[in-house]
Amino acid sequence: MTDRVAVIDHSALVELVGLLHAEGYVVVGPTLRENAIVLAELDDGDDLVSGWGVDTEAGRYRVVRRADDAVFAHSAGPQSWKSFLHPARRRLLSTDTSDGDLTVEPEPEPSRRMAFLGVRPCDLVAIGVLDRVLAGGRYPDPGYTARRDGVLVIVANCTEPGATCFCVSMGGGPRAPAGFDLALTERVDDAGHRFLVEVGSAAGEELLAALPHRAATDADLRVADDDLADAAEHMGRAMPEVDLRALLVDSRESPHWAEVASRCLACGNCTMVCPTCFCTTTEEVTDLTGEHGERWQRWSSCFDLDFSYLHGGEVRTSRQSRYRQWMTHKLSTWYDQFGSSGCVGCGRCIVWCPVGIDITEEAASLTALASREVGT
Amino acid sequence: MAERSTPTLAVWKFTSCDGCQLTLLDCEEDLLALTGQVEIRHFLEASSRADPGPYDVSLVEGSITTAEQERLIRQVREWSRVLVTIGACATAGGVQALRNFADVEEFRSVVYATPSYVDTLATSTPIAAHVRVDYELRGCPIDRRQLVAVLSAFLAGREPDLPDDSVCTECKRRGNTCVMVADGTPCLGPVTHAGCGALCPTYRRGCYGCFGPVRAPNTRSLIRQLRVCGMGDAELDRVFHTFNAAAPGFASARGETDEPSQ
Amino acid sequence: MTTAAAPTHARRPDPMTPVPHRVIERRRETHDTVTLRLAPTGSALPPFRPGQFTMLLAPGVGEVPISVSGDPTATDGVLEQTIRVVGAVTRALTGTPVGGVVGARGPYGTEWDVPSARGGDLVLVGGGCGLAPLRPALLEALAHRAHYRRVVAVLGARDPENLVFADQMARWRRRADVEVHVTVDRAGPDWPGRVDLVTAPLAETALEPARTVALLCGPEVMIRRCAALLLDRGVPATRVRVSLERNMKCGIGHCGHCQLGPLLLCRDGPVVPYSAAAPQLAVREL
Numbered sequence: 015m016t017d018r019v020a021v022i023d024h025s026a027l028v029e030l031v032g033l034l035h036a037e038g039y040v041v042v043g044p045t046l047r048e049n050a051i052v053l054a055e056l057d058d059g060d061d062l063v064s065g066w067g068v069d070t071e072a073g074r075y076r077v078v079r080r081a082d083d084a085v086f087a088h089s090a091g092p093q094s095w096k097s098f099l100h101p102a103r104r105r106l107l108s109t110d111t112s113d114g115d116l117t118v119e120p121e122p123e124p125s126r127r128m129a130f131l132g133v134r135p136c137d138l139v140a141i142g143v144l145d146r147v148l149a150g151g152r153y154p155d156p157g158y159t160a161r162r163d164g165v166l167v168i169v170a171n172c173t174e175p176g177a178t179c180f181c182v183s184m185g186g187g188p189r190a191p192a193g194f195d196l197a198l199t200e201r202v203d204d205a206g207h208r209f210l211v212e213v214g215s216a217a218g219e220e221l222l223a224a225l226p227h228r229a230a231t232d233a234d235l236r237v238a239d240d241d242l243a244d245a246a247e248h249m250g251r252a253m254p255e256v257d258l259r260a261l262l263v264d265s266r267e268s269p270h271w272a273e274v275a276s277r278c279l280a281c282g283n284c285t286m287v288c289p290t291c292f293c294t295t296t297e298e299v300t301d302l303t304g305e306h307g308e309r310w311q312r313w314s315s316c317f318d319l320d321f322s323y324l325h326g327g328e329v330r331t332s333r334q335s336r337y338r339q340w341m342t343h344k345l346s347t348w349y350d351q352f353g354s355s356g357c358v359g360c361g362r363c364i365v366w367c368p369v370g371i372d373i374t375e376e377a378a379s380l381t382a383l384a385s386r387e388v389g390t
Numbered sequence: 391m392a393e394r395s396t397p398t399l400a401v402w403k404f405t406s407c408d409g410c411q412l413t414l415l416d417c418e419e420d421l422l423a424l425t426g427q428v429e430i431r432h433f434l435e436a437s438s439r440a441d442p443g444p445y446d447v448s449l450v451e452g453s454i455t456t457a458e459q460e461r462l463i464r465q466v467r468e469w470s471r472v473l474v475t476i477g478a479c480a481t482a483g484g485v486q487a488l489r490n491f492a493d494v495e496e497f498r499s500v501v502y503a504t505p506s507y508v509d510t511l512a513t514s515t516p517i518a519a520h521v522r523v524d525y526e527l528r529g530c531p532i533d534r535r536q537l538v539a540v541l542s543a544f545l546a547g548r549e550p551d552l553p554d555d556s557v558c559t560e561c562k563r564r565g566n567t568c569v570m571v572a573d574g575t576p577c578l579g580p581v582t583h584a585g586c587g588a589l590c591p592t593y594r595r596g597c598y599g600c601f602g603p604v605r606a607p608n609t610r611s612l613i614r615q616l617r618v619c620g621m622g623d624a625e626l627d628r629v630f631h632t633f634n635a636a637a638p639g640f641a642s643a644r645g646e647t648d649e650p651s652q
Numbered sequence: 653m654t655t656a657a658a659p660t661h662a663r664r665p666d667p668m669t670p671v672p673h674r675v676i677e678r679r680r681e682t683h684d685t686v687t688l689r690l691a692p693t694g695s696a697l698p699p700f701r702p703g704q705f706t707m708l709l710a711p712g713v714g715e716v717p718i719s720v721s722g723d724p725t726a727t728d729g730v731l732e733q734t735i736r737v738v739g740a741v742t743r744a745l746t747g748t749p750v751g752g753v754v755g756a757r758g759p760y761g762t763e764w765d766v767p768s769a770r771g772g773d774l775v776l777v778g779g780g781c782g783l784a785p786l787r788p789a790l791l792e793a794l795a796h797r798a799h800y801r802r803v804v805a806v807l808g809a810r811d812p813e814n815l816v817f818a819d820q821m822a823r824w825r826r827r828a829d830v831e832v833h834v835t836v837d838r839a840g841p842d843w844p845g846r847v848d849l850v851t852a853p854l855a856e857t858a859l860e861p862a863r864t865v866a867l868l869c870g871p872e873v874m875i876r877r878c879a880a881l882l883l884d885r886g887v888p889a890t891r892v893r894v895s896l897e898r899n900m901k902c903g904i905g906h907c908g909h910c911q912l913g914p915l916l917l918c919r920d921g922p923v924v925p926y927s928a929a930a931p932q933l934a935v936r937e938l
Binding site (some may be wrong): 047048049050052063073074075076077091092093097102103181275276277278279280281282283287295297298299300301302303304307312313314315319320333365366368369370 | 411423424426427538539541542543546547548551552554555556558559562563564565566567568570571572573574577579580581583594604605606607610611612614615618
């Protein structure tokens with residue numbers, strides 16, 4: 015019987031990638047590409063980012079060299095696991111009408127199994143949100159479930175949250191309580207570079223057994239507990255402590271939307287980087303004979319004017335109505351539709367907004383306006 | 391499939407550099423397939439054949455800069471069931487629309503040896519300022535995939551997929567890291583019409599807006615951020631003052647560049 | 653190797669894959685509206701309930717949500733759909749000749765729940781193409797006529813040329829057990845019927861408000877006015893049901909396009925009690 019909690023060193027982490035490859039997994043994890051720590055398929059363990067952190071602010075992201083060679087000491091990057099579970103563009107089906115009849119060929123479901131290495135607790139919550147939207151209803155999306163079902167999840171708990179992180183105020187935190195195969199908590203100090211490993215499944219247990227490791231001591235556990243408790247205290251941002259669901263519905267006619275719209279570019283970046291924004295549109299493609307067709311699905315955004323097009327015109331023409339739709343959906347109507355918040359507090363929408371619109375600040379402004387209304 | 395007669399296609403050039411028509415010739419294999427599906431009846435860039443209309447589809451390149459062109463475009467419209475403008479000259483007046491902000495007489499006298507040879511209007515205007523346009527293909531030059539997609543959509547009786555989204559949506563779908571947020575590189579992507587596939591940002595360059603503005607672009611807000619990225623007044627003026635200078639969404643941006651940074 | 657973290661989902665038929673259907677009958681309703689009868693070339697879709705819609709595919713052109721307008725008591729698997737031309741897809745669908753093949757998937761969405769009116773009065777108000785989703789409701793009520801007290805249909809259109817189901821309307825009008833009011837917004841001198849908004853006959857209809865179920869479908873402004881009138885007359889908002897329309901790309905709650913505040917209209921609609929719809933319809937650009 016393997017220990018449920020163990021400690022591995024950096025070389026064992028590198029080895030883990032090879033082990034997963036040997037098991038037939040496509041391994042996706044954080045790697046440095048150009049000026050960002052992105053999620054990408056890893057050729058081997060050395061592809062994992064090492065010794066880089068990030069400095070984030072509203073509308074700003076910079077990678078920074080660290081004094082140590084930490085792997086997971088960075089907050090969310092430009093993409094999320096959504097890119098791998100719910101791809102930006104995918105073929106849904108092919109049609110053929112060459113014999114006068116219609117033949118519809120659904121896209122074969124992907125068969126490759128993925129291992130996600132370095133899933134942040136906020137992103138694990140986000141995957142759960144996507145599960146409820148795309149697989150939890152009456153009509154599970156077979157493409158999504160095919161990708162999702164085989165995924166092996168290796169969490170990286172957050173010891174260094176960023177300036178734009180606010181998972182704690184969204185009910186999450188820097189430590190994933192469950193829902194993983196393995197969870198790592200990284201520590202670099204005089205005693206060396208190591209990872210506390212928690213086992214969450216039989217698959218995780220087998221992996222750990224195949225890696226050089228030692229049993230975790232009480233001291234190891236205490237250090238990780240302290241680091242993660244400390245991280246929870248150091249969130250760069252926080253949502254106001256109000257009932258956000260009610261706040262947003264009550265703020266539908268708020269003058270604040272016009273103010274946000276003066277800054278909002280309606281470019282859709284927040285929706286694209288959001289780990290839970292799931293909206294798509296479809297496009298038809300035909301060859302020049304018109305007999306062979308394909309239907310594709312691609313990410314779409316409620317900030318696009320076309321998004322609300324109904325014969326005769328768009329429903330949400332003003333920028334303020336589109337920003338209101340997005341933020342209200344995230345924080346409020348998502349509960350009505352899917353039983354939870356659509357926001358997990360990862361901060362990506364704040365970082366990757368070209369003009370740095372900050373959902374926590376907008377929520378604070380709405381809160382202030384609402385309380386002023388109540389006060390008068 | 392019901393029998394149908396072969397649709398006819400015409401390609402027209404007004405004031406332009408021919409680059410967008412060349413994009414059609416660049417389609418190579420697709421162009422061969424296309425000639426099997428449509429009859430190209432008028433395409434002087436490729437062939438001396440110039441059969442009379444009516445045409446099912448006309449692709450129109452170039453802007454209107456002479457009185458003769460003003461007459462011809464009305465004719466083309468009458469001859470064409472579907473009229474598609476291709477490229478920034480046709481959709482926004484092109485780089486030659488810079489004259490709209492200056493004195494053409496002065497240009498004429500300074501630039502040309504024999505000014506009297508030059509017969510021109512005071513402005514360069516997009517095709518849509520003169521006749522009804524069914525679809526617009528943006529860009530300088532246009533995107534080859536979009537051109538083929540529009541022609542296949544036409545052949546299938548489909549509305550072409552020309553979303554009025556920002557370049558950012560394409561950039562993000564490609565998995566690019568934002569050049570403005572991560573590198574501090576000024577980029578017009580957030581206010582620029584999609585269609586190029588985020589070509590420049592994919593090569594870590596800022597978008598310079600050759601596809602023209604999205605509908606109702608918030609250039610005022612973007613300009614504040616471009617200043618943060620280090621752009622000064624002159625650069626700001628220049629960046630909105632290129633191929634789509636006369637497109638209303640960008641033309642108005644020039645007035646907003648005077649705003650001091652915050 | 654098994655993974656505890658990943659839920660295992662049951663494999664079901666792909667809900668995004670349309671089933672080929674052959675056009676077996678094509679009936680022109682108005683200058684821009686056609687009713688198609690569609691027979692599955694293979695296995696049929698599950699039976700529909702009045703108010704539900706399907707996603708219809710014109711191959712190579714695109715897919716749109718269309719209400720089922722046929723008889724819910726039929727068991728032949730044939731779909732009847734009434735389609736107004738508003739764009740390229742509807743143009744291609746309505747232009748499909750008899751013998752041509754289109755795709756269909758569904759049925760999706762909520763139903764009118766006609767049986768909930770049993771023992772009381774049933775009022776249907778339809779404007780323009782809004783009659784299409786109401787027709788199955790009326791057919792269902794008439795198939796079980798004894799269960800209902802009054803059955804009232806108030807049907808309107810812009811002008812006589814835009815009235816759909818004209819033949820059937822004439823047959824309904826001859827029946828003694830259903831009260832049919834047809835009205836148009838404007839008409840030439842040869843129109844023998846009434847020129848008025850649908851609210852006028854609705855205001856005059858004898859009703860027992862507390863025992864009335866009203867089903868409304870048509871332009872949003874018509875829905876709001878008729879609902880206001882019915883509420884004024886004392887019909888509870890929960891017993892006024894409206895069919896709402898938004899852009900839809902998937903029909904199964906995944907594309908996000910059909911949101912109206914808390915509602916995903918493909919899933920929580922298209923039929924929504926007015927008590928749930930009213931707060932959303934009151935907000936501009938929602």
